[in-house]
Amino acid sequence: MTLNAPTVPFDPAHIRSTVERLLYEFLDQQELAASDVGEVALFTGLLRDMIAAGGKRVRPVLCVTGWQAVRDDPPPPVVYRVAASIELFHAFALIHDDIMDNSGTRRGRPTAHRALATHHKDRPDADALGVNAAILLGDLALGWSYEVLHGSEAAPEALTAVWPVLNAMRTETLTGQYLDLTAAGNATANLETAWRIIRYKTAKYTIERPLHIGAILAGATREQLGALSAYALPLGDAFQLRDDLLGVYGDPGSTGKSSLDDLREGKHTVLIATALHRATPSDRRVLRRLLGDPELDREGAEQIRHILTARGARAAVEDLLTGRCEQALASLDTAPLQPAATARLHHLALSLTRRDG
Numbered sequence: 001m002t003l004n005a006p007t008v009p010f011d012p013a014h015i016r017s018t019v020e021r022l023l024y025e026f027l028d029q030q031e032l033a034a035s036d037v038g039e040v041a042l043f044t045g046l047l048r049d050m051i052a053a054g055g056k057r058v059r060p061v062l063c064v065t066g067w068q069a070v071r072d073d074p075p076p077p078v079v080y081r082v083a084a085s086i087e088l089f090h091a092f093a094l095i096h097d098d099i100m101d102n103s104g105t106r107r108g109r110p111t112a113h114r115a116l117a118t119h120h121k122d123r124p125d126a127d128a129l130g131v132n133a134a135i136l137l138g139d140l141a142l143g144w145s146y147e148v149l150h151g152s153e154a155a156p157e158a159l160t161a162v163w164p165v166l167n168a169m170r171t172e173t174l175t176g177q178y179l180d181l182t183a184a185g186n187a188t189a190n191l192e193t194a195w196r197i198i199r200y201k202t203a204k205y206t207i208e209r210p211l212h213i214g215a216i217l218a219g220a221t222r223e224q225l226g227a228l229s230a231y232a233l234p235l236g237d238a239f240q241l242r243d244d245l246l247g248v249y250g251d252p253g254s255t256g257k258s259s260l261d262d263l264r265e266g267k268h269t270v271l272i273a274t275a276l277h278r279a280t281p282s283d284r285r286v287l288r289r290l291l292g293d294p295e296l297d298r299e300g301a302e303q304i305r306h307i308l309t310a311r312g313a314r315a316a317v318e319d320l321l322t323g324r325c326e327q328a329l330a331s332l333d334t335a336p337l338q339p340a341a342t343a344r345l346h347h348l349a350l351s352l353t354r355r356d357g
Contacts, residue, residue: 015064015083016057022084023051026148042119043137046112050091053107053256058352059086059210065348066214069341070224078158079217081149085166086210089145093173093205095138099131100181101265102294108256112137162213169209176201183268185292189277194270195237202243203236227335231345235328238353241321244269245314246357248305254357263301266292270320275313283307325353 027044034040060083067075097103098111105111110118116137117130146166149159179197211228212220220228246255247262248271262269272291276284287307290300308314328349332342 012057012061015061015080018080019057019060019084019087020051022080022148023088024048026084026088026144030144043140046115046137047088047091047141049109049115050094050106050112053109055107056352056355057087058206059090060084061348062207062210063214065341065344066211066216066220066228067218068214068344069211069228069337070215070218070220072338072340075214075218079214082159082162082213082217083210085145085148086169086213088141088148089170092138092141092145093177095134095141097177099134099138100177101261103257103261105252105257108253158217162216165209165213165216169205169213172200172209173205176205180267185266186268187266187272187276187288187291188268189273190268191270191273191277194268194273197268198237198240198270199233202240203233206239207236208232221336223336227331227337230331231328231335231349234324234331235349235352238321238324238328238349241270241317241324242353242355244271245317245321246355248308249314250357256357260296260298260301263291263304264294264296271308271313271317274316275308275311278311278313278316279307280311283311321353325349 027047031041031044060080063083063086064075064079067079094106095112098106099113103111104114109115111134113130113134115130116133117126120126120129120133123129176197176199179193180201183193183197208229211232212225215224215228244262244267247257247267247269248259250259252259272287276287279287286303290296290304293300329346332345335342337345
């Protein structure tokens with residue numbers, strides 16, 4: 001497929017700014033409604049900080065693009081409202097994910113549980129309190145992600161159509177996180193588990209479901225939804241493969257998070273499983289000794305990176321990533337979607353898989 005310019009300029013910045021404005025307005029409303037509960041301002045302030053820290057807003061952009069893939073008229077307000085709901089759900093997922101991964105930074109700023117620990121730094125149990133309070137913050141963000149939809153002026157049947165997909169997205173995401181947790185710290189060459197984690201934690205949650213939600217709001221046919229899945233699932237694989245590479249080899253200044261976290265947690269990824277499959281017995285012993293060590297230092301991390309590169313795991317994952325991206329792009333050639341949106345999806349696939357942060 002050629003990269004012809006779409007007839008309507010693709011403006012993800014407009015989508016991001018619209019979604020951010022809706023979220024800020026919603027948080028203002030929640031704070032005002034609970035003006036007699038001062039603690040709510042702490043929670044809304046932390047969520048505002050998370051929004052202000054930036055982010056690609058991949059899911060809202062794809063939700064709006066899902067609408068545009070089916071119809072050529074401008075998306076109505078409900079589409080942006082649902083996109084904002086998905087982004088607030090993502091905030092919940094990040095808060096809890098950072099707790100489970102014991103991550104200290106997110107987008108170059110302290111994670112929510114670290115920020116809350118600092119807020120209570122005079123207490124001897126500040127770290128534990130920070131974690132517990134962040135769990136509550138994540139719970140609140142999850143509940144509010146559904147509350148955002150109540151402000152929509154859409155006909156009830158429009159939202160009724162997407163409820164099953166929103167609920168499926170929630171279930172799949174939490175299942176993927178469970179698989180990630182149970183596999184972490186148990187380094188094996190099992191590729192099937194690594195791919196299942198990608199499918200549920202990333203491919204469906206990040207790419208397929210947001211596209212489906214926007215498309216369903218636009219009245220998509222079963223054929224159109226199938227075409228979006230044919231694009232979304234391989235692209236979601238590629239997106240996570242890039243994320244796994246950045247988690248090990250990325251520059252923290254660009255990624256906004258430590259390049260040690262994934263190794264210290266011993267995440268079970270395609271990269272690690274491939275390395276273990278190809279490793280010599282001595283390399284395998286080194287990997288199993290170092291992966292999942294919470295005290296792993298930079299020297300140990302360099303040993304791991306050397307083995308991953310020397311055994312061809314890094315190159316193999318780059319090849320897989322490229323292949324999945326090409327599969328996603330090829331699916332667009334015959335997709336029964338709006339031409340302008342098809343060009344946008346082509347552009348998005350390249351930007352999501354060639355990123356450095």
